[in-house]
Amino acid sequence: MLGLNNKDLRLFIIVICLTVFAPFILNPFPETSELAQFNAGYPDLMQRFIIFGIFAIGFNILFGLTGYLSFGHAAFLGVGSYAAIWMMKLLTLNVIPAILMSIVFAGLFAVVVGYISLRRSGIYFSILTLAFAQMSYALAYSVLTPITGGETGLQIKATDTPLLSNLAEGEIGRANLFGLDMRSSFELELGNWLFTFNAGYYIAVVFMLIAFYLSIRLFRSPFGMMLRAVKSNQQRMNYTGLNSKPYTLAAFVISGMYAGLAGGLMVAMDTQVGPERMFWTASGEVVLMSILGGAGTLIGPVLGAGMIKYMENIISKINDNILHKWFEFMPDGIEDFLVTIIHPFIGKGWHLTLGLLFMAVIIFLPGGLVELGQRIGRLFRRGGSKDTAAQSTPAE
Amino acid sequence: MGILEVKGVNKRFGGLQALGDVNLSVSENSVHAIIGPNGAGKSTLLNCLVGKLIPDTGSVMFDGQSVLGQTPYQINQMGISRVFQTPEIFGDLSVMENMMIPCLAKRDGSFELNAWPSVNSQKDIIEHAEQVLEDMNMAEKRDMHASSLSRGDKRRLEIGMCLAQEPRLLLLDEPTAGMARADTNNTIDLLKEIKDQRDITIAIIEHDMHVVFSLAERITVLAQGTPLVEDTPDNIKGHPKVREAYLGEAQV
Ligand SMILES: Nc1ncnc2c1ncn2[C@@H]1O[C@H](COP(=O)(O)OP(=O)(O)OP(=O)(O)O)[C@@H](O)[C@H]1O
Numbered sequence: 144m145l146g147l148n149n150k151d152l153r154l155f156i157i158v159i160c161l162t163v164f165a166p167f168i169l170n171p172f173p174e175t176s177e178l179a180q181f182n183a184g185y186p187d188l189m190q191r192f193i194i195f196g197i198f199a200i201g202f203n204i205l206f207g208l209t210g211y212l213s214f215g216h217a218a219f220l221g222v223g224s225y226a227a228i229w230m231m232k233l234l235t236l237n238v239i240p241a242i243l244m245s246i247v248f249a250g251l252f253a254v255v256v257g258y259i260s261l262r263r264s265g266i267y268f269s270i271l272t273l274a275f276a277q278m279s280y281a282l283a284y285s286v287l288t289p290i291t292g293g294e295t296g297l298q299i300k301a302t303d304t305p306l307l308s309n310l311a312e313g314e315i316g317r318a319n320l321f322g323l324d325m326r327s328s329f330e331l332e333l334g335n336w337l338f339t340f341n342a343g344y345y346i347a348v349v350f351m352l353i354a355f356y357l358s359i360r361l362f363r364s365p366f367g368m369m370l371r372a373v374k375s376n377q378q379r380m381n382y383t384g385l386n387s388k389p390y391t392l393a394a395f396v397i398s399g400m401y402a403g404l405a406g407g408l409m410v411a412m413d414t415q416v417g418p419e420r421m422f423w424t425a426s427g428e429v430v431l432m433s434i435l436g437g438a439g440t441l442i443g444p445v446l447g448a449g450m451i452k453y454m455e456n457i458i459s460k461i462n463d464n465i466l467h468k469w470f471e472f473m474p475d476g477i478e479d480f481l482v483t484i485i486h487p488f489i490g491k492g493w494h495l496t497l498g499l500l501f502m503a504v505i506i507f508l509p510g511g512l513v514e515l516g517q518r519i520g521r522l523f524r525r526g527g528s529k530d531t532a533a534q535s536t537p538a539e
Numbered sequence: 540m541g542i543l544e545v546k547g548v549n550k551r552f553g554g555l556q557a558l559g560d561v562n563l564s565v566s567e568n569s570v571h572a573i574i575g576p577n578g579a580g581k582s583t584l585l586n587c588l589v590g591k592l593i594p595d596t597g598s599v600m601f602d603g604q605s606v607l608g609q610t611p612y613q614i615n616q617m618g619i620s621r622v623f624q625t626p627e628i629f630g631d632l633s634v635m636e637n638m639m640i641p642c643l644a645k646r647d648g649s650f651e652l653n654a655w656p657s658v659n660s661q662k663d664i665i666e667h668a669e670q671v672l673e674d675m676n677m678a679e680k681r682d683m684h685a686s687s688l689s690r691g692d693k694r695r696l697e698i699g700m701c702l703a704q705e706p707r708l709l710l711l712d713e714p715t716a717g718m719a720r721a722d723t724n725n726t727i728d729l730l731k732e733i734k735d736q737r738d739i740t741i742a743i744i745e746h747d748m749h750v751v752f753s754l755a756e757r758i759t760v761l762a763q764g765t766p767l768v769e770d771t772p773d774n775i776k777g778h779p780k781v782r783e784a785y786l787g788e789a790q791v
């Protein structure tokens with residue numbers, strides 16, 4: 144069905160279910176409980192899971208398949224965002240043209256950056272992409288201020304009167320989809336639980352599912368096989384009558400367009416953009432997401448993106464007071480001791496937790512979270528049937 | 540006129556004259572061996588044929604067309620396939636995938652943005668790849684990781700990948716170097732079989748005289764970058780110049 148084999152179809156259906164029911168799944172704890180702290184089912188964070196998921200899926204097409212490690216993908220995220228907000232300022236507050244333009248502009252920029260950077264491989268390629276991204280960041284900050292708004296960035300203001308949207312005098316426009324406000328939400332209260340279904344989130348989900356579906360098709364296509372050939376042995380490729388350059392450039396541009404889509408969606412959800420979106424740490428983050436989840440696998444980068452965004456938003460909010468409440472039931476001495484031990488890992492220390500987790504994954508699970516899943520799966524299967532353990536297929 | 544015509548090729552590396560005025564003619568559907576002591580310039584010559592190196596002077600014509608200035612993939616698409624001294628295969632991919640890539644290169648050319656249909660839906664490619672695997676006696680290794688093959692099998696796979704493209708000229712650089720006797724004999728048999736079954740020209744660089752004399756119809760002896768003689772195997776065996784330059788040295 145859908146042109147996918149059974150395994151991929153199952154994965155796709157699982158992803159559909161997880162994203163559609165995320166408001167329930169991510170809010171397992173009642174509002175009144177101590178553990179509500181760990182609920183991630185609020186629109187802002189769920190949107191970020193989806194958007195960074197798209198970013199990572201696209202990055203993985205380049206890095207996971209061809210092995211070319213771009214260290215400047217945030218530049219495409221930024222270009223997508225700027226393109227989107229200008230569409231909203233000038234043409235219409237409907238998000239569709241904005242998102243399409245973000246893909247187009249990021250793609251065009253990726254052609255230029257890719258064409259130049261791909262003259263080199265390995266570390267030199269990474270450095271070239273990094274240089275491009277930092278250059279874009281610096282330009283957005285300074286020389287390009289008329290287009291980028293410089294340090295303050297761009298927002299939708301009362302003075303913006305998009306051509307196709309009829310706004311009242313002085314009204315601040317809001318991003319919408321054919322009139323449906325991106326910020327509108329439907330809240331469902333069940334007992335002590337509160338679930339929020341947000342319009343923007345579900346629109347992002349639709350884009351993410353399309354992006355994910357296209358990436359599955361690409362992975363399984365002859366083109367995807369050629370990209371893996373690029374990673375494996377370019378010498379053999381060239382002596383087999385294949386020109387590896389356009390293959391790599393195509394992968395680069397496609398992944399740049401994914402990043403542009405993510406940037407456009409960010410603006411659609413929250414109508415503002417600043418140059419820090421292109422800062423090198425943002426480029427580094429997507430590298431971490433891919434590796435943490437499992438580079439070269441279909442679902443890995445999405446898991447990595449979710450993991451990092453969850454820690455960034457949830458672990459970072461835990462503070463000593465909350466810890467004291469959790470360990471209240473213990474004798475005072477032990478309570479203080481535990482809080483002291485855990486203190487460096489929470490709040491602003493979430494980077495430390497992430498760093499340790501990342502190291503553990505690199506050392507013990509080079510295949511990322513996907514490998515963890517496969518190992519657990521194999522453990523269970525060994526109990527039942529014994530035959531399938533040995534042959535693992537590449538690229539889940 | 541041969542299918543491959545090399546005329547007056549010179550190649551210098553700094554002060555070293557690696558190739559000096561090389562003339563070589565390989566006639567269609569023959570097996571032509573190039574032998575010579577270490578450092579004679581055999582690999583350098585081969586690299587000049589496939590676009591890895593560009594000769595300083597001279598011409599290289601394949602089937603009436605110049606290959607000079609063409610990139611390796613363009614030369615390959617003209618019909619020249621090359622087997623490396625150490626097998627170059629796609630180690631991270633399965634044996635079947637390794638075989639499908641040259642089949643795709645043959646069908647779709649050097650680049651095709653074919654990202655929508657799945658590989659499994661390309662029935663003609665699968666059939667073609669399976670056929671070549673069958674010919675190579677590797678059908679049962681279809682799903683193995685290519686990097687886990689034995690050295691002999693890697694060589695076999697690489698030769699198969701070249702044949703899948705149905706080249707008109709197959710170049711082999713010491714295909715049996717570092718192989719055990721049994722693997723060497725297997726490779727000889729394989730190459731004989733290939734020669735018998737299709738219209739193909741083979742040029743082979745080899746140190747192993749056993750291989751050379753079992754396969755070659757003509758032999759060129761290269762010494763210090765210059766061809767000494769070119770003749771049939773029988774005449775080469777007794778040639779005094781060859782003994783002096785090559786076989787004599789080999790006995791030391
Ligand atoms: N890229 C290079 N740069 C500098 N010198 C080179 C280069 N390639 C080859 N040479 C030199 O050119 C000469 C010919 O080398 P070549 O590899 O062609 O010899 P060969 O006949 O293939 O030897 P072997 O039997 O050892 O493979 C050698 O002296 C070698 O050191």
Ligand SMILES: [Mg+2]
Pocket residue numbers: 581582583
């Ligand atoms: Mg050599």
